Amino acid sequence: MKEVFVKYRLVLPLSLWLLIFLVLPYVFILTQSFLASDNFGQVIYDFNIDSYSKFFTNSLYYTTLLRTLFIAVVVATTCVFLSIPLAYFIAFRVKKYKTILYALIVLPFWMSYIVRAYAWKIILGQNGILNSFMMYVGITEEPLEFLLYSNFSVVICLVHIFTPFVAIPIYTAFEQIPKALVEASKDLGAGSWTTLWKVILPLGLPGIISGGTFALVLTMGDFLTPVLLGGPDTLFISNIVQNLFGTSNDKPMGSAVGILMLILILILLEYSGHMERKYASFKSKSY
């Protein structure tokens, strides 16, 4: 009898906290996205859908969203391509130093985001380490300009930051593949490429999908790397949200863009979760 109250008492502080400081803020920007703002950036309680129609009619908004999505796909794909050999190596080739190597990919996962962006800035800068190295060795005579403040630098930095997020689920998926299946494939005469292509990748697909989705969603939500390393035309959808809540001071519009981002990301997460389950069903438990 008493236990009934105990359990609610235990979750009550958390529930109240999340309600006030997480759920209500989300409900509030959803509401705010349907309001208007005056010339001074003051929010007026006048219900309308102007912000949403502006999003779909003003090309600045939807082209930025499409470009962000495109860069996110590039980043996610690159992360997956880098993670597969790494995960394969640790899962199938290493026995003794597995824990150490695994820790080696987990560690950068937690390493300061801002410092890593800073590192790429001093590496790729016009007078930076890469340019001065190439001129020192004699590969180039003049510093390469496209390295920093371009899509190139944004992609390389995001790939660097998000690869551990992708490598960890892929490694976990590879590790769950019964070694006997890999052996069997080789015994039946399949080469390494065939085994990789026909056995390991299909069975590791849920991990690949989940890792790729992480990189995709994280890139879409990123607003610092474009500011710090991007060029004048590298603007992510998040930067638009940032500006609308900052210098432009149009909170209803900012809220609408934020809500649309959220909807897109929720659809992506739902779809990828669905795909993960779909491909996981091939894996029987009885091995």
Place this chain on the structure above:
Amino acid sequence: MITQFKSGLVPVAALAVITFLYFPLIIIVLYSFNADSVSAFPIQSYSLGWYSVMLQNDSLLAAVKNSITVAIVATTLALIVGLPAAYAMHKYDFLGKKTLERIVLMPITLPGIVTGVAMLSFFPLVGVRLSLTAVTIGHITFLSAIMITQLLARFKQLDPFLEQAGYDLGARPLRVFFVVIIPNVKTAIIGAVLLCLVLSMDEIPVTFFLIARENTLPIEIYGMMRRGITPEVNAISTLVFTVSAIAILLSIRLTEQNQKIPK
């Protein structure tokens, strides 16, 4: 046709990726000892000069202090709110449990920028002005999510008979919790706390929107970066790397320790 990976191909590719992951970190550490103010190749001479410049940068030191304060307060409160909730979510079924589980995951799965602007818009309405207090409240919110996922994972591995034994010996629920449960998940708690401290010290998306005049460390570094390249960032970053690497390795060890995976 049977093709084998050339035996060296996989290790070389894996090593290349690991190098890519660590190269920028190594660069930061190396150039923190560069005597020159231009970060160019090769380093002409080494010195500790940027560390002493760093120690004279008052706003940087204030930011470090702010970050540490926010991290400690937010982690403590996330633990106080998260631990009992995680235990209840593990042990009981209750009305709205599924909803709560979904909401808890929101700050982890949804983009930080949207959470940030949502809090920025709503906090003033409940009397929380933009300040380090607002930042701390924002941190508690997402840290409690981390705390709960970490602790739930450990609670699931806990032997249910252990708890039952406590009750059979006549202990009351509160006593069972403190004498049986807590000691058994102690390492997981310490691991989760370390993780939360590191995450809070590094958090930007939410902090960015809730900050007023006083900066946290990552926001201060962001500001310094926007003004140009100042090598003292290398020095402070090297320290941040060292401290967070130790905390994370410790956390991994503690979370994995006596982890009993039921076969």
